[in-house]
Amino acid sequence: MAPKITVIGTGYLGATHAAAMAELGFEVLALDVVPEKIAQLSTGRGPMYEPGLDELLTKHVAGLEGSSGRLRFTMDFAEVADFGDVHFVCVNTPQKHGEYACDMSYVDSAMESLAKHLSKPCLVVGKSTVPVGSAERLASRIAELAPAGDEAELAWNPEFLREGFAVDDTLHPDRLVVGVRSERAEKLLREVYATPIEEGTPFVVTDFPTAELVKTSANAFLATKISFINAMAEICEAAGGDVVKLAESLGYDERIGHKFLRAGVGFGGGCLPKDIRAYMARAGELGVDQALTFLREIDSINMRRRGAAVELAREACGGSFLGKRVAVLGATFKPDSDDVRDSPALNVAGQIHLQGGQVTVYDPKGMENARRLFPTLGYADSALDAVRGTDIVLHLTEWREFRELDPAELGAVAARRTIVDGRNALDPEKWRAAGWTYRGMGRPNA
Template sequence: MAPKITVIGTGYLGATHAAAMAELGFDVLGLDVVPEKVESLSHGKVPMYEPGLEELLRKHVAGIEGSSGRLRFTTSFEEAGEFGDVHFICVNTPQKHGEYACDMSYVESAFTSLAPQLRRPALVVGKSTVPVGSAARLAELLVELAPAGSDVELAWNPEFLREGFAVEDTLHPDRIVVGVAGERAEKVLREVYATPIGEGTPFVVADYPTAELVKTAANSFLATKISFINAMAEVCEAADGDVAKLAEAIGHDDRIGKKFLRAGVGFGGGCLPKDIRAFMARAGELGVDQALTFLREVDSINMRRRSHMVELARESVGGSFLGQRVAVLGATFKPDSDDVRDSPALNVAGQIHLQGGQVTVYDPKGMDNARRLYPTLAYAPTALDACRGAHVVLHLTEWREFRELDPAELGDVVAAQRILDGRNALDAGTWRAAGWTYRAMGRPRA
């Protein structure tokens, strides 16, 4: 008989995981402490934009016509404990205010609320990104608080979701990593993930610390690669080189690869920045902070790119933003998402606004979230409206919609045909041929 699954925490990670588990054929109960979120999900509506997620949710949520009925939602830990055989913990682990360290309060709360309800053998599976060493401590906490005692086991199964591809990454992951302390936990997880394993997805079995380190190590490597090419962009600007050609050339080396070698305003979002900072903080606690000092420079390079874009924009309008209209195309930290957390685009827009620029922002999906975070900026309903009367246009999120803009049509509404490509994603030749002054980080001026 297939195990019944609960998913504790139904934000971006949890909602996706719950819907995917139902798609794989399991009966699933999602839990969240926010009643409004549970109510929304119970009607097949997701609180964020993620391609394909709402359709998948509606395919399985009980009560929706034509659904499988395999997925329900609740606010009750008692109901979750009674229902589930496998409990996935998918709550948030944000950065602590004023510190680099990870805030474990949501994870701690999930464990202390769930454990007293576990009265029979069960497997609790952590998916949240936590500091190394957390799993061993939480495993002891489960045994201490659960009525079933040592019959409740813990596994750690880090998530590797890319926003914009979360459904695909959950149903068809490039690898599954599990940190376990015994064979029973491994056997259960092999059953849960039988479909992707059968499709050929590698299943990596490790101990707790290694499984915890995989996510932060992977994110640190990607952040380092992004900051490396952005550092090369700084050198290219000083030496009059072309970072795009440089990236193309080194990307042909199989040891390096082409991915994550596009220079620009850097990375943001809810994972990479906070994960590398939490990794540094934990390394310090373990007494090996020198091993990760390079991540401080990775973080510094990343933040420096935002300030550099502001400098380029100021220079393009004559040295001062006062009286200048600035169009910002993009608000989310990446395309195919409505996530504006630590968004380079909004950070740049905010800096320019504080320096006196009249900033108007447009984004295909992130407008509502951007307004909540930056209410003093102006927002437009279309890219064309955002650019109307602008003295400079900043392309800061690489949405397909922006790559397909007509430079001639845009040129008719701006006050000056100047565009700064903060993502190195536009066709420089096309824009210049239409009469625009085009500039991108690490690229020759003409």
């Protein structure tokens, strides 16, 4: 008989994982402590915009017409413990206020609330991004609290989801990493992930510390690659080079590759910034802080590029934003998402607003979240409305909709045809041909 799956936490990771497990054929019971989340998910709507997620929920949430009925929701830890054979813990680990370290209180609370109800053999699987050493501590705590004792075992199975591709990344992952302490735990996880394994997904079996380190190490590497090309953009700006052509040339080296080599306003979101900071904090606790001191400069370069975009825009406005109308295209930290956490686009928009600019923002999916975070900014219902009457346009999130804009149509409603491409994703020649002054980051002016 197939194991029954539970998912603790129905945020970005948990909602996606629960829906995907149902899609793979398992009976799934998902838990959250927020009634509004449960109510929304029960209607087949996810807690955030993620391509394909609502369709998957509609297909499997119990009580919806035509659904498989394999996915249900609850707020009762006792019900979850009684139902499940494999319990995935998918709660958030945000950055602590005023510190680099991550806040483990949500993970600790979820594990303890579940453990005290575990009276039968089961596997608890951590998927949250945690400091190395957490699994060891949590395994001991579960064994201490669970009525089942050692029969309630822990494993660690980090997630590698990309926002905008999370459903596909869950159903067809590029690798599966499991930190386990027994053949039983490995066997159970091989059963859960049988479909992707049969499709050829590598299945890496390791210990707790290595499994915990994989996610933070991967994010540190990606952040390093992004900040590297942004550092090269700074050099290009000083030397008169073109960072886009530089990145293209570097990317043809198969040891380097083209991915994550696009210079611009840098990375943001709920993972990379807080994960590299938490990694540095944990290295310090372990007495090996020097191993990760380079990440401080990675973080610094990243934040510097936001200021560089503001400076580039101010220069293009004649040295001051006072009295200038500014259109910002993009609010989310990346396309195909409604996530505005630590968004470079909104950070730049906010800085310009504080310097006297009249800022109007448009984003295809992130407007509601942006309004909540930056209520003092102006918002438009379309790119055309955002640009109408403006002195300068900033392209700060690389949505396909923005790449496909007609420069002539926008030029007809703008007061001045000046655009700063903070993602180096637009075609300079196309915009210049339509009469625009195009400025890219790390690129020549003409």
